[in-house]
Amino acid sequence: MAVLPLLLALLAAAPPPVAPPVALSPGEIIAAAPLDAWVDIAASDLIVMELAPDRPPASKTGAGGKPRRVVIQLMPSPFSQGWVGNIRKLAAAHWWDGLSVNRVQDNYVAQWGDASEKKPLPGGLAVVPQCDYAVSGREELEKVFEDKGVDAITSAAFGNDDARARYERYWHDPYAQAAAFYHGWPVASSSDTKEKSSYWPVHCYGMVGVGRNMPPDTGTGAELYVVIGHAPRHLDRNIALVGRVVAGIEHLSSLPRGTGALGFYEKAEERVPIRSVRLATELPEGERPRLQYLSTESASFARYADARANRRDPFFIQPAGGADICNIPVPVRKKP
Amino acid sequence: MAVLPLLLALLAAAPPPVAPPVALSPGEIIAAAPLDAWVDIAASDLIVMELAPDRPPASKTGAGGKPRRVVIQLMPSPFSQGWVGNIRKLAAAHWWDGLSVNRVQDNYVAQWGDASEKKPLPGGLAVVPQCDYAVSGREELEKVFEDKGVDAITSAAFGNDDARARYERYWHDPYAQAAAFYHGWPVASSSDTKEKSSYWPVHCYGMVGVGRNMPPDTGTGAELYVVIGHAPRHLDRNIALVGRVVAGIEHLSSLPRGTGALGFYEKAEERVPIRSVRLATELPEGERPRLQYLSTESASFARYADARANRRDPFFIQPAGGADICNIPVPVRKKP
Numbered sequence: 021m022a023v024l025p026l027l028l029a030l031l032a033a034a035p036p037p038v039a040p041p042v043a044l045s046p047g048e049i050i051a052a053a054p055l056d057a058w059v060d061i062a063a064s065d066l067i068v069m070e071l072a073p074d075r076p077p078a079s080k081t082g083a084g085g086k087p088r089r090v091v092i093q094l095m096p097s098p099f100s101q102g103w104v105g106n107i108r109k110l111a112a113a114h115w116w117d118g119l120s121v122n123r124v125q126d127n128y129v130a131q132w133g134d135a136s137e138k139k140p141l142p143g144g145l146a147v148v149p150q151c152d153y154a155v156s157g158r159e160e161l162e163k164v165f166e167d168k169g170v171d172a173i174t175s176a177a178f179g180n181d182d183a184r185a186r187y188e189r190y191w192h193d194p195y196a197q198a199a200a201f202y203h204g205w206p207v208a209s210s211s212d213t214k215e216k217s218s219y220w221p222v223h224c225y226g227m228v229g230v231g232r233n234m235p236p237d238t239g240t241g242a243e244l245y246v247v248i249g250h251a252p253r254h255l256d257r258n259i260a261l262v263g264r265v266v267a268g269i270e271h272l273s274s275l276p277r278g279t280g281a282l283g284f285y286e287k288a289e290e291r292v293p294i295r296s297v298r299l300a301t302e303l304p305e306g307e308r309p310r311l312q313y314l315s316t317e318s319a320s321f322a323r324y325a326d327a328r329a330n331r332r333d334p335f336f337i338q339p340a341g342g343a344d345i346c347n348i349p350v351p352v353r354k355k356p
Numbered sequence: 357m358a359v360l361p362l363l364l365a366l367l368a369a370a371p372p373p374v375a376p377p378v379a380l381s382p383g384e385i386i387a388a389a390p391l392d393a394w395v396d397i398a399a400s401d402l403i404v405m406e407l408a409p410d411r412p413p414a415s416k417t418g419a420g421g422k423p424r425r426v427v428i429q430l431m432p433s434p435f436s437q438g439w440v441g442n443i444r445k446l447a448a449a450h451w452w453d454g455l456s457v458n459r460v461q462d463n464y465v466a467q468w469g470d471a472s473e474k475k476p477l478p479g480g481l482a483v484v485p486q487c488d489y490a491v492s493g494r495e496e497l498e499k500v501f502e503d504k505g506v507d508a509i510t511s512a513a514f515g516n517d518d519a520r521a522r523y524e525r526y527w528h529d530p531y532a533q534a535a536a537f538y539h540g541w542p543v544a545s546s547s548d549t550k551e552k553s554s555y556w557p558v559h560c561y562g563m564v565g566v567g568r569n570m571p572p573d574t575g576t577g578a579e580l581y582v583v584i585g586h587a588p589r590h591l592d593r594n595i596a597l598v599g600r601v602v603a604g605i606e607h608l609s610s611l612p613r614g615t616g617a618l619g620f621y622e623k624a625e626e627r628v629p630i631r632s633v634r635l636a637t638e639l640p641e642g643e644r645p646r647l648q649y650l651s652t653e654s655a656s657f658a659r660y661a662d663a664r665a666n667r668r669d670p671f672f673i674q675p676a677g678g679a680d681i682c683n684i685p686v687p688v689r690k691k692p
Binding site: 124126127150153193194195224225226234235249250251252253254256257258269270273274275276277328329331334335336337338340341342343344346347349 | 460462463486489529530531560561562570571585586587588589590592593594605606609610611612613664665667670671672673674676677678679680682683685
């Protein structure tokens with residue numbers, strides 16, 4: 021009977037047990053990121069689309085339905101600027117007002133524009149050549165990808181050779197020689213020789229692209245779609261990407277799927293009306309979205325990408341040892 | 357003036373112009389597949405979930421809404437058979453009847469089961485160990501992956517060394533050493549040595565998995581989810597996969613997103629009621645789904661996978677040169 025009190029005395033004298041460090045989840049890493057790791061998204065880069073309110077009650081006015089606001093961040097230079105310029109003009113002309121979402125194809129895209137294909141476009145839209153689906157020889161991009169070969173995501177995410185060596189086996193991109201984040205955007209690269217390097221934005225979930233007719237047409241930007249399924253990366257370099265949905269994607273991804281070919285709605289009344297599309301700068305100050313993204317050049321993003329590729333938080337038992345670039349979505353939040 | 361008739365005479369004498377062959381799209385390849393390339397899915401491998409009808413009219417009975425039937429194909433041996441056996445028992449016990457879809461998280465999963473967490477489970481369910489998330493040393497699987505290294509998808513798809521060599525640069529899987537199709541299912545593999553090879557099913561769009569609590573819990577199969585976004589392959593080998601939705605996924609993927617943490621519905625009335633879940637063999641013959649998948653061992657599938665990775669049909673200008681395994685969805689159709 022003396023053993024137990026002795027044991028207790030020994031335990032009391034011992035230092036308190038040290039709990040093993042608990043690895044943070046990607047969400048916890050985002051929550052812990054310092055203020056200066058977040059980058060404000062300028063109102064001048066945002067487009068705000070208001071769909072007709074959801075689930076109108078029995079009353080024919082539709083009053084009382086939930087608002088459905090979708091916010092799109094336009095892609096920065098050097099990518100797709102011809103189409104982006106057209107989209108700014110179309111929004112400034114209020115061209116999409118009264119048009120509709122016409123196509124929702126499961127595990128693929130939701131698409132909006134002019135179902136009649138008869139509404140005149142505003143003047144002065146650029147005709148953008150196919151070669152602008154990718155860019156080449158940009159010094160800043162080269163710096164991101166330089167000497168990184170197929171390990172570009174790793175390099176961007178981990179920033180040191182040890183980590184790169186540890187993971188290099190799995191950081192492969194099936195669609196390109198390299199993939200990396202460039203000022204918050206997922207970008208792929210092919211570079212048979214350094215002189216011929218080219219870079220292009222990639223079709224991840226939420227990315228917004230430009231519908232077009234058969235080549236050599238490249239589309240104006242009047243017909244747009246957003247990816248709502250597994251990344252359709254076969255579209256990379258075949259269609260222009262012009263931005264991404266940074267808020268409200270659920271208003272497009274949860275729409276009923278169209279039952280016609282390619283997910284087009286078969287009846288006009290199935291289409292979802294667009295009330296308005298505006299450049300955020302045209303909205304009163306108080307109505308502008310105030311959003312931030314986690315800098316892909318920050319230490320917090322490096323830790324986040326590492327955790328996305330190697331979940332070590334308590335729910336997980338087997339870290340993957342890698343990730344594809346579209347499974348590392350860039351965190352976006354409301355500005356606190 | 358004599359030149360023109362002469363030219364016409366020459367043209368008339370010339371052989372008719374030969375149009376360059378137009379490459380088929382993946383959809384056209386599927387449509388052209390011979391009957392024997394299609395494999396019937398046995399009713400004994402199908403689970404049929406009937407959700408409450410969509411969009412009930414103002415009448416409180418809900419009568420007149422559209423039926424919402426979701427069909428799930430259970431995974432074959434050697435994968436996840438402990439959980440699959442439990443699911444057969446739960447369906448046979450009509451355990452899910454009256455429960456609900458409780459969670460829909462955008463770009464991730466829709467999940468159903470017992471929101472109360474109090475409904476007693478039927479007796480005799482297996483407790484499946486974590487090691488069953490993957491299998492090892494199966495001869496038939498080894499044959500699929502043998503000597504293929506990171507080119508396993510290529511090998512499965514192209515079946516010859518030339519094609520493999522042509523594409524080998526891009527056929528990488530960021531999450532495993534190899535990925536391939538095995539009797540219609542996407543499978544990944546790691547094999548540091550041949551003796552230690554292991555194989556596991558992967559989290560592509562539409563795959564169905566088993567919700568669980570913290571490890572070492574592995575779940576019973578009573579709480580299920582389906583992937584409705586970009587493949588969350590970090591879940592591979594961390595959660596059991598037990599099947600895939602082969603019809604009606606739009607009834608889950610287009611549900612309103614939950615606004616609570618992890619996409620759980622915050623109010624009980626937001627949950628989507630499950631009318632019934634049945635083994636297809638329990639349904640009258642005329643109500644059983646009659647579905648087929650395109651044999652992943654067929655020449656048609658090889659051509660389809662090639663076309664998914666290298667779109668050469670007229671809309672495309674730049675074949676990708678590769679694809680990730682989840683961007684080659686296995687075609688499923690109603691039996692003609």
